[in-house]
Amino acid sequence: MDGYLVISIVVILAALLAAGGLFFMFRPSAKKLPPVDTPPAGGGGEEEEQGGGTATATLAPPAPPVEELVKPPEVEVPPPSAGRMVRLRARLARSQTTLGKGLLELLSRDRLDDEVWDEIEETLITADVGVAPTRAMVEELRTKVKVLGSRTPKEVRGLLREQLLTQINPGLDRTLHTSAPGERPAVLLVVGVNGTGKTTTTGKLARSLIGDGKSVVLGAADTFRAAAADQLQTWGDRVGAPVVRGPEGGDPASVAFDAVSRGISDKADVVIVDTAGRLHTKTGLMDELGKVKRVIEKRAQVDEVLLVLDATTGQNGMRQAQVFAEVVNITGIALTKLDGTAKGGIVISVQRELGVPVKLAGLGEGPDDLAPFDPEVFVDALLGEA
Numbered sequence: 001m002d003g004y005l006v007i008s009i010v011v012i013l014a015a016l017l018a019a020g021g022l023f024f025m026f027r028p029s030a031k032k033l034p035p036v037d038t039p040p041a042g043g044g045g046e047e048e049e050q051g052g053g054t055a056t057a058t059l060a061p062p063a064p065p066v067e068e069l070v071k072p073p074e075v076e077v078p079p080p081s082a083g084r085m086v087r088l089r090a091r092l093a094r095s096q097t098t099l100g101k102g103l104l105e106l107l108s109r110d111r112l113d114d115e116v117w118d119e120i121e122e123t124l125i126t127a128d129v130g131v132a133p134t135r136a137m138v139e140e141l142r143t144k145v146k147v148l149g150s151r152t153p154k155e156v157r158g159l160l161r162e163q164l165l166t167q168i169n170p171g172l173d174r175t176l177h178t179s180a181p182g183e184r185p186a187v188l189l190v191v192g193v194n195g196t197g198k199t200t201t202t203g204k205l206a207r208s209l210i211g212d213g214k215s216v217v218l219g220a221a222d223t224f225r226a227a228a229a230d231q232l233q234t235w236g237d238r239v240g241a242p243v244v245r246g247p248e249g250g251d252p253a254s255v256a257f258d259a260v261s262r263g264i265s266d267k268a269d270v271v272i273v274d275t276a277g278r279l280h281t282k283t284g285l286m287d288e289l290g291k292v293k294r295v296i297e298k299r300a301q302v303d304e305v306l307l308v309l310d311a312t313t314g315q316n317g318m319r320q321a322q323v324f325a326e327v328v329n330i331t332g333i334a335l336t337k338l339d340g341t342a343k344g345g346i347v348i349s350v351q352r353e354l355g356v357p358v359k360l361a362g363l364g365e366g367p368d369d370l371a372p373f374d375p376e377v378f379v380d381a382l383l384g385e386a
């Protein structure tokens with residue numbers, strides 16, 4: 001019986017060894033693996049096919065790790081801000097020359113009677129210049145025309161140019177405060193009614209500052225609308241500016257605080273905080289913006305409060321601007337959509353009403369269509385070529 005058992009074990013072992021041997025002889029070889037489907041690089045794929053027969057020739061190169069296939073988004077290098085208003089002058093000319101040409105035509109008439117002066121006044125008021133500045137301009141023009149007697153087109157243009165410039169006041173300091181004393185970043189707070197172009201202006205401004213060689217951190221304190229933070233994120237990603245954001249409906253002041261803290265720790269040059277500024281009630285607005293400003297000031301001074309105003313909204317926009325001015329100390333105005341209105345006179349009335357200079361002009365929807373406001377370029381675009 002024992003002998004029978006021993007023989008059985010030996011037979012089983014022999015069968016196992018034989019099976020193992022067969023497996024190693026016929027196991028699928030790495031050489032026969034299907035080629036990995038990778039795009040041919042530099043003609044290498046063709047060479048491999050021509051080599052046919054040898055194992056190395058049929059082997060495809062190892063697939064790159066997945067992370068390598070996901071390319072990081074390309075960071076754009078925006079152009080500097082200098083000379084932008086000149087570059088965008090055609091946009092202004094297209095929308096504003098109705099005003100300029102209308103005034104030039106009226107002032108060039110042989111007889112300047114009361115009716116014509118009324119028309120001049122009307123043209124200025126229609127273009128949102130505002131009643132008081134219109135009266136001042138008309139009075140000055142009347143006196144100068146009397147002194148001049150007969151007028152050549154060049155003289156008329158010169159007179160009007162001088163008057164418009166006087167009202168716009170080229171002497172105002174339009175510098176955007178983007179350099180802070182000491183180590184900390186400059187802090188810019190962007191306020192305004194939704195839809196005026198606030199988020200777009202924040203994004204464009206970040207681009208233009210980066211184009212001027214500054215580093216920027218963006219704060220998406222418009223937590224009221226998630227899309228606004230996404231929009232800002234896209235702007236930031238395009239130029240490599242970090243965007244600090246919070247949960248939808250979260251506390252805007254806390255996002256603003258975090259953004260400024262990030263700017264300080266990153267040693268950034270500028271932090272721009274985009275706010276929601278919903279104009280539900282004046283007290284609500286005051287609470288929200290007041291808190292954002294107070295909380296930021298725990299970390300750094302706010303160097304610039306930029307009010308974004310839509311030039312196409314006329315007197316309604318002006319009223320909204322006044323509410324913001326009562327709530328927060330505005331230091332500059334970004335006038336958007338100047339490319340889409342003939343009412344460029346709003347530059348004059350808004351400065352006069354708020355006592356704050358227009359510092360930036362929005363002249364289109366393109367990423368680089370925001371320019372430092374230049375009064376002379378503006379007036380020349382308005383009046384057309386001399």
Ligand SMILES: Nc1nc2c(ncn2[C@@H]2O[C@H](COP(=O)(O)OP(=O)(O)OP(=O)(O)O)[C@@H](O)[C@H]2O)c(=O)[nH]1
Binds near residue numbers: 194195201365
């Ligand atoms: N033509 C023209 N369009 C502009 C200009 N600035 C902004 N816009 C457009 O105005 C629209 C509103 O801009 P947003 O930046 O979303 O406005 P917002 O004030 O931030 O509004 P919320 O995101 O709701 O807070 C967008 O379609 C912009 O492209 C400009 O200077 N010219």
